[in-house]
Amino acid sequence: MSKQFLLDGQPVPFEEGQTILEAARAAGHYIPSLCWHKDFPPHGSCKLCVVKAAGRHVSACATPARDGSEVESNTPEMNGERRGLLQMLFVEGNHFCPSCEKSGNCELQALGYEYEMLTPRFRHFFPDRPVDASHPDVLLDFNRCIFCELCVRASRDVDGKSVFALTGRGIQKHLVVNAESGRLADTDFSKDDLAARICPVGVILHKRVGFAVPIGERKFDVATISAQTLKESP
Amino acid sequence: MTNAPSPASPELDDVLARHDHDPTRLLQILIDAQEIAGWLPAPTLTRIAAGLALPRARVEGVAGFYSFLYTRPVGRYRVLFSDNITDRMLGNAGLLDALCRKLWLEPGKTSEDGLVSVTTTSCTGLCDQGPAMLVNGRAIGQLTHRRINEIAELIRQQRPLDLWPAEYFRIDDNIRRTDALLGLDMAPGAALGAAIARGRDGWLDEMRASKLRGRGGAGFATAVKWESARNAAGSAKVVVCNADEGEPGTFKDRVLLNRYADLVFEGMSLAAWAIGASEGFLYLRGEYRYLRPQLEAVLARRRAAGLLGTAILGETGFDFDIRIHLGAGAYVCGEESALIESLEGKRGTPRIRPPFPVTKGYLGRPTAVNNVETHAKTCLIALHGGAAFAATGTAQSTGTKLLSISGDCAAPGIYEYPFGVPITRILEDCGASDTQAVQVGGAAGVCLASYEFQRHIAYEDVPTAGAFMIFDGTRDLFEVARAFVHFFAHESCGFCTPCRVGTSLLKGFMDKLADGHGAKADLNDIDWLDRLLKNASHCGLGSAAPNPVIDTLQKFRPAYERRLVSLDFKPAFDLDAALAEARQLTRRDDPGAHLKTHEESPE
Numbered sequence: 001m002s003k004q005f006l007l008d009g010q011p012v013p014f015e016e017g018q019t020i021l022e023a024a025r026a027a028g029h030y031i032p033s034l035c036w037h038k039d040f041p042p043h044g045s046c047k048l049c050v051v052k053a054a055g056r057h058v059s060a061c062a063t064p065a066r067d068g069s070e071v072e073s074n075t076p077e078m079n080g081e082r083r084g085l086l087q088m089l090f091v092e093g094n095h096f097c098p099s100c101e102k103s104g105n106c107e108l109q110a111l112g113y114e115y116e117m118l119t120p121r122f123r124h125f126f127p128d129r130p131v132d133a134s135h136p137d138v139l140l141d142f143n144r145c146i147f148c149e150l151c152v153r154a155s156r157d158v159d160g161k162s163v164f165a166l167t168g169r170g171i172q173k174h175l176v177v178n179a180e181s182g183r184l185a186d187t188d189f190s191k192d193d194l195a196a197r198i199c200p201v202g203v204i205l206h207k208r209v210g211f212a213v214p215i216g217e218r219k220f221d222v223a224t225i226s227a228q229t230l231k232e233s234p
Numbered sequence: 235m236t237n238a239p240s241p242a243s244p245e246l247d248d249v250l251a252r253h254d255h256d257p258t259r260l261l262q263i264l265i266d267a268q269e270i271a272g273w274l275p276a277p278t279l280t281r282i283a284a285g286l287a288l289p290r291a292r293v294e295g296v297a298g299f300y301s302f303l304y305t306r307p308v309g310r311y312r313v314l315f316s317d318n319i320t321d322r323m324l325g326n327a328g329l330l331d332a333l334c335r336k337l338w339l340e341p342g343k344t345s346e347d348g349l350v351s352v353t354t355t356s357c358t359g360l361c362d363q364g365p366a367m368l369v370n371g372r373a374i375g376q377l378t379h380r381r382i383n384e385i386a387e388l389i390r391q392q393r394p395l396d397l398w399p400a401e402y403f404r405i406d407d408n409i410r411r412t413d414a415l416l417g418l419d420m421a422p423g424a425a426l427g428a429a430i431a432r433g434r435d436g437w438l439d440e441m442r443a444s445k446l447r448g449r450g451g452a453g454f455a456t457a458v459k460w461e462s463a464r465n466a467a468g469s470a471k472v473v474v475c476n477a478d479e480g481e482p483g484t485f486k487d488r489v490l491l492n493r494y495a496d497l498v499f500e501g502m503s504l505a506a507w508a509i510g511a512s513e514g515f516l517y518l519r520g521e522y523r524y525l526r527p528q529l530e531a532v533l534a535r536r537r538a539a540g541l542l543g544t545a546i547l548g549e550t551g552f553d554f555d556i557r558i559h560l561g562a563g564a565y566v567c568g569e570e571s572a573l574i575e576s577l578e579g580k581r582g583t584p585r586i587r588p589p590f591p592v593t594k595g596y597l598g599r600p601t602a603v604n605n606v607e608t609h610a611k612t613c614l615i616a617l618h619g620g621a622a623f624a625a626t627g628t629a630q631s632t633g634t635k636l637l638s639i640s641g642d643c644a645a646p647g648i649y650e651y652p653f654g655v656p657i658t659r660i661l662e663d664c665g666a667s668d669t670q671a672v673q674v675g676g677a678a679g680v681c682l683a684s685y686e687f688q689r690h691i692a693y694e695d696v697p698t699a700g701a702f703m704i705f706d707g708t709r710d711l712f713e714v715a716r717a718f719v720h721f722f723a724h725e726s727c728g729f730c731t732p733c734r735v736g737t738s739l740l741k742g743f744m745d746k747l748a749d750g751h752g753a754k755a756d757l758n759d760i761d762w763l764d765r766l767l768k769n770a771s772h773c774g775l776g777s778a779a780p781n782p783v784i785d786t787l788q789k790f791r792p793a794y795e796r797r798l799v800s801l802d803f804k805p806a807f808d809l810d811a812a813l814a815e816a817r818q819l820t821r822r823d824d825p826g827a828h829l830k831t832h833e834e835s836p837e
């Protein structure tokens with residue numbers, strides 16, 4: 001008999017080694033994520049995928065599925081926590097969605113809609129994060145970084161370049177590029193790198209292609225992030 | 235920042251060569267490289283990266299993580315005032331102000347001539363002889379205004395630290411009560427010899443019989459940990475002694491390292507014998523850097539005596555040695571997986587677990603991490619047997635515990651008690667009177683009110699890693715909680731969303747209340763944040779961060795009420811009832827929308 005666990009009361013089959021998130025999505029159940037990517041090992045930092053398994057809060061992206069366990073995910077309690085985490089991500093950065101080129105394609109914004117985030121709830125931090133426009137093809141707007149490290153991992157593990165890294169600690173943590181000058185133009189970064197295409201929010205933006213798809217017709221304008229994600233799941 | 239070409243630096247090349255150009259030694263290299271100019275200029279990071287064949291960004295990432303590494307110029311005299319609540323209670327703020335005034339300096343800034351910078355740092359582990367400071371890494375305790383005047387003068391005269399009065403740097407052990415461990419007079423090698431005579435299995439049997447539990451906070455059974463590491467696949471196993479001792483109010487490991495270093499190293503060797511490890515690390519917090527020379531001397535002596543190295547005590551195949559690895563100001567590196575990352579020369583970010591360090595630790599090798607006191611205690615077990623050890627303390631908490639006692643009492647210092655000792659007894663012994671509250675287990679621990687003083691120190695009642703801070707009737711428990719909230723916000727590694735943002739938000743709320751702008755709605759938000767931190771954080775730092783607030787809100791509510799603008803003067807202010815309106819507005823009535831009145835235990 002194949003193994004299974006109960007997700008919000010519904011049976012979800014899984015194979016040994018699959019995480020709760022992978023198994024759930026394969027079975028057509030949405031658990032949100034931001035720092036997780038199917039081609040990389042789990043990161044476990046954003047905590048959007050938080051679920052309750054056997055009464056304990058765990059990251060669904062990093063926790064192996066266990067036979068017979070009961071997992072709560074799509075409940076008012078868990079969704080409330082997710083909304084709170086999204087509010088935290090919004091207030092710690094500078095997110096002015098109406099003027100952002102990523103609007104409509106941004107996973108953070110889409111999750112804000114998905115989890116009915118109507119207010120920021122907390123005071124804004126308004127951090128000072130200068131933009132790096134030095135590179136001929138790509139603009140870096142650090143104001144929107146959520147520290148998922150997908151660019152770090154893609155550049156290091158796939159592109160073989162290590163263009164990006166995080167420095168600082170705690171709320172001072174921030175992204176830096178691999179150059180003494182601190183400028184992207186002085187690295188070997190290329191617009192064709194995987195790292196140039198992987199940012200879930202509006203930090204790493206390609207120049208001269210802005211608004212090619214009009215707002216209103218973009219990925220998460222036409223369908224919610226849960227619907228889009230499940231459509232793309234294996 | 236200018237893009238100057240990196241000038242040749244023989245000193246830096248020397249540092250790199252000393253560390254074999256080994257990338258896993260990056261943190262040690264950065265610490266040593268900083269000695270050259272007092273900070274780490276951008277070209278230095280570039281050269282280090284080139285010398286280790288690492289991406290420069292990775293080096294910058296590590297340099298930016300640790301509080302004691304500076305990527306901007308700091309004073310040639312770097313003064314860091316210890317800022318634990320106990321230092322605050324002893325008036326560190328006034329002393330810091332006085333020093334800054336004498337030196338015409340703004341706190342946190344470097345003087346224009348680059349001579350001096352003065353700021354604060356997290357608890358330096360000198361709470362029994364505070365207020366304390368670190369000057370260029372060297373500890374000075376018992377600060378007074380008179381001493382501050384002298385120090386200002388010495389700095390103005392640019393007198394080298396070695397020529398400062400020696401008594402400044404005298405650190406006292408202040409051992410007030412000894413029991414089995416602190417009273418032990420053991421010839422180096424005696425415990426190790428006994429364990430070798432029992433064989434590896436026999437030795438593990440004694441460990442099991444002792445029921446020894448970890449003294450670093452979590453209270454995990456040491457024998458179980460050792461057995462897992464021993465049974466884990468993979469050779470070249472590793473023993474790590476966790477001497478990060480960053481929990482505010484804890485200083486017993488400092489005393490063990492200062493006076494009982496042989497017991498600690500012998501304990502590490504006993505662990506190596508049990509699990510079959512060949513390599514050991516002592517992870518020494520940057521604040522205790524001044525202990526390093528004497529610790530190296532003890533290691534050298536033990537090597538010469540055949541207690542470290544190959545064929546220890548003549549036992550073929552028992553090869554083990556210990557290296558000291560310095561931290562650089564990061565509390566989170568006390569968390570064992572963050573500690574291992576730091577040992578590997580990385581940012582101290584806690585790993586995803588499982589896998590646990592016992593199966594995949596340092597460089598993927600099975601690694602047993604234990605606290606300093608845990609290691610020292612194993613000597614007693616090797617000498618007298620597991621049953622004798624288990625005969626003291628309580629059934630679930632065997633043996634004794636070292637407490638670091640500070641705050642409002644006549645005799646602060648180190649007290650060793652068998653587990654099960656009641657709080658009242660401890661307060662009596664250290665000469666505390668009019669005690670309002672005791673913070674047991676540090677900032678991450680539990681705040682006990684007077685009606686709880688009948689409780690006992692034990693894993694099953696009031697567990698503790700050793701901190702015991704006393705607050706008398708004159709203290710404001712809101713300010714105590716606020717100091718700890720500041721600590722956690724400063725020390726959050728920033729990896730996960732709830733802790734990175736949540737600790738800063740919590741700090742904002744506490745500061746708002748302190749400034750007299752608090753409203754009842756803020757208590758609602760504080761409660762909500764507390765719960766999210768506890769539930770969703772990636773490691774014990776984030777989940778313990780709200781403890782001080784949860785405890786003091788529950789037990790010392792008037793300290794908060796007094797600060798609310800919309801004050802509710804009813805004597806029995808019911809916080810949960812006050813949240814009814816918020817619940818109605820948000821249409822919530824689930825348990826998460828109610829304020830629980832529960833007790834929290836430390837990590």
Ligand SMILES: Cc1cc2nc3c(=O)[nH]c(=O)nc-3n(C[C@H](O)[C@H](O)[C@H](O)COP(=O)(O)O)c2cc1C
Pocket residue numbers: 447448449450451452453454456476477478479480481565566567568569570571603604605606608609773774775837
């Ligand atoms: C944020 C944080 C800080 C910690 N700091 C320390 C520390 O300074 N020293 C220590 O021994 N354990 C510390 N721990 C506990 C360690 O993770 C680990 O449990 C301990 O070193 C294991 O040793 P033991 O079993 O001998 O107690 C800390 C844990 C957390 C979550």
Ligand code: SF4
Pocket residue numbers: 144145146147148149150151152175198199200201203204
């Ligand atoms: S730039 Fe984008 S991909 Fe990189 S860490 Fe920030 S949010 Fe993630």
Ligand code: SF4
Pocket residue numbers: 566583584725726727728729730731733734771772773774775776777
């Ligand atoms: S809980 Fe805090 S210290 Fe722990 S991983 Fe998250 S941010 Fe880092």
Ligand code: FES
Pocket residue numbers: 032033034035036043044045046047048049050059060061062
């Ligand atoms: S998706 Fe699981 S923590 Fe980010």
